[in-house]
Amino acid sequence: MKKGKYTEKQFIEYLDRLLAGEEISLGDDVSDDLRSALEHARKMLAFREEPSPAFRADLRNRLLRQIAEKQPAVYPTAKREGFRERIANLFPPRPVLVAVTSTALVVLLAFIGVVWYSGRYGGAPEQAAAPSAAEYSVRLPTNIIPEDVTFTAKTSLSAKPGQAAVYEIKNSDVTTQSVTALGRKLGFSGQAGLTDDGTKIVISSGEGDDMRELIVWTASGAVEYGYVEPDKLYTQYTPELPSQQQAELIAYDFLQQADLLPPAYQSLAKIKDETTVIAGGGYSVSPRYAAPAVEAAPSAPSEPSAPPAPTYWLVDFPYQIDGSSATGPGSKIEVSVGDGGEVVRMLWSWRQMSPISDLNIISEKQAYQELIQGHGSLDVPLDCRKVVVEQVQLKYWLDPPSEKQSYAVPVYEFTGQCLDKNGNHLEDFTAWTRALATN
């Protein structure tokens, strides 16, 4: 071997050992040239920069959110797991955490008589068998909190229990005919077919980069539409995006064209205040660019050039149940508008439902205690030492589209931030507890 090649080989061997974290001692056969090159390599290693914990946590959360959206599409069907197992798989355990698993918040409701709701929908109440307690259960994600975390509420918590309606979900029959008909409205030809052991019905159109698919989950009737390849969302060129206002209209028209507008949303004006348009894709996915009001991604003052523009607008329509918000992975009505104002993706999991009963719910204060005692659903980072609750809202939990859900049940949703041992912000959190009183 030539001397130069031998030196290179030696250099690579030593460098790989340095990168592996080994302390190396150089032998006598090492030339001065190699020795100084390795010293410089060591210096370069010492100057490497780590991602900040805040960025790491923020990106992790954003990815988890996207995973939750994709979850029904990518999970296997040969052997279906329960919701809890799947959610647990999404959240890698931290070895030193004490995982307080208090999922399966089965609310045992003792009904002596079910008072049927006869309010706004009018008509005589029908007599029906009271649902079993299990049917009113709510399946929340696993609770994972560090051992020594403390809780603080920076919002007033009502001590007053109340009542809230439980809704019965009308699970519509999804057939290949109904999906084919929906496909026609969205420009698909051909016939839809069952896939993945009958859990989904799919119709597709086009080839290569232009291939589109329409997927409908048989369990819930939830719909996912879009291009198979992600390039339409993350374009390799600067897309010509419509304004945010135009994107909102395009998204609304798309839903209308497909007859997917929820009954209460027959006018965009009615839901405009609740609808958000968020910059997506490109380099503008970080929160500082994701403000609803921006026309284009703002440039950071300290940077010499403006960051590239977003590659699509994500129009997020409100998901409300008689004026109350929904939460959970099945509460999505989102339309992504990309290059040239084309709708490149849609997630729609609207479920028809009607109120069946007003039931007692625990107070916000009681719910907060449940959360502290580990009976809720909270996932915070390993180094979180303090959970600061900033808002509590009563919402309705909706399971992922892959799940058949019979009832929409109220839950308390807590939002706030996690602080480290020095009181520095680590990340925002969202947590839930059951709301229905057990007696």
Next chain:
Amino acid sequence: MIEIPNVLKCYNGILSREKTLADKNIAHHGTAISGFTALYEEHMTYVFRYINYRVGNRNEAEDLTSLVFEKALAAFHRYDSKKAAPQTWLLTIARNTVTDYLRKSSKRNTMPLENAFGIQSDDPPPQEEAERREEYERLRLCLAILPQREQEIISLKFGGELNNRQISSVVGLSENNVGTILFRAICKLRNCFKDWSNEKR
């Protein structure tokens, strides 16, 4: 919209999620989506470091790292662990993303040096810190004046911590060529740094 790869159809449930198992288990358990979080935990630092070397700006590196993982998530169902190790796969996406970014922004790694390693502060630093910062800045400048291919290989090595075989598959060069370019690039960096040190004296 998302094609289910065959490997997922026989996914058998619980994926061990210990961080140290990530590479091996992702390959063995298939590309179940739960593996993505393990992949993220295991490889995010390498992706960030690689990009930070390439663009020389922490904010941009964060945005691009976000984009890389979003792309990776979107394409995860097509990922085949037999064809590439997770780190190689991610860094290939990162390389393409950075290349596209640099091309679109007509920008090269010539950032103001005070931004290079995210060490901005309004307070005057103590003497020792100031010297260290100056060294940082010089290293960045030396790296920025290297040809793109050398910058890329240095970044894949020191940021992505790939071995030469993996680098060769990412950049499309032979393993021998990678070794040669890497050694020469380090020598150039050393000489550049040494010249500056001598001038200082």
